[in-house]
Amino acid sequence: MRARNMDTAKLDQKYDLWYASFQLQHPVFVNQITTGTARIKRDATVNEFRLLVESPELVPEGLHREDILNAMATIVGFADKMDSLSGLTDPNARAARDAVRYKYMRVMETFAHGKPWLNELYYSVFMPILGESWVAKHQAGLVNIDMRAMV
Numbered sequence: 001m002r003a004r005n006m007d008t009a010k011l012d013q014k015y016d017l018w019y020a021s022f023q024l025q026h027p028v029f030v031n032q033i034t035t036g037t038a039r040i041k042r043d044a045t046v047n048e049f050r051l052l053v054e055s056p057e058l059v060p061e062g063l064h065r066e067d068i069l070n071a072m073a074t075i076v077g078f079a080d081k082m083d084s085l086s087g088l089t090d091p092n093a094r095a096a097r098d099a100v101r102y103k104y105m106r107v108m109e110t111f112a113h114g115k116p117w118l119n120e121l122y123y124s125v126f127m128p129i130l131g132e133s134w135v136a137k138h139q140a141g142l143v144n145i146d147m148r149a150m151v
Contacts, residue, residue, distance in 0.1 A: 038128070045125055046079045064117045071111065071121045078104040079129055095149035101130055102138070102145045 023030045049072040052059055056069055078100070085097050108126050112118040127135070137143050 042125060042128055046076060046129075049073075049125075050076045064115070067111075067115055067118060068121070071108070071118050071126075074104065074108060074111065075121065075126050075129070078108075078126070082129065092149060095144075095146050098134075098143055098145055099147050099149045101134055102143075103147070105130055105135070105138075 053069065053073045053076055059065055059069060062068075081100050081104075082097065085093055085100065088096075104126075108122060112122045134143065138145075
């Protein structure tokens with residue numbers, strides 16, 4: 001409609017009424033999609049990874065077991081390193097976080113390349129921790145990486 005320069009006010013109003021009604025009828029679902037529990041679930045996943053990395057005998061034998069355990073260990077290491085730098089506000093801390101992000105991004109990209117069985121770990125767990133906005137800034141050349149800043 002907008003492409004044809006048609007007025008969408010009536011359609012927008014209908015949608016707004018429908019959405020308000022939907023929110024009233026499905027409060028649990030609305031709470032789930034608006035509260036952002038993904039970080040909580042991701043943190044729980046990293047904690048489970050930590051347990052499996054520390055006790056690899058709990059992971060059943062399988063075709064790509066070692067790759068999966070190595071990816072989990074890398075994700076846990078990255079999360080731990082970023083946690084150790086969180087809350088620090090000095091300029092060196094930001095440079096250290098950028099260097100850590102860059103290092104782990106390169107490690108995971110190289111390790112996961114050509115291994116589709118690692119896609120879920122890479123895209124659903126690692127990338128959100130890394131920060132998609134940080135990756136975009138890096139790709140745009142807006143992040144200056146100083147590997148000497150890494151602690």
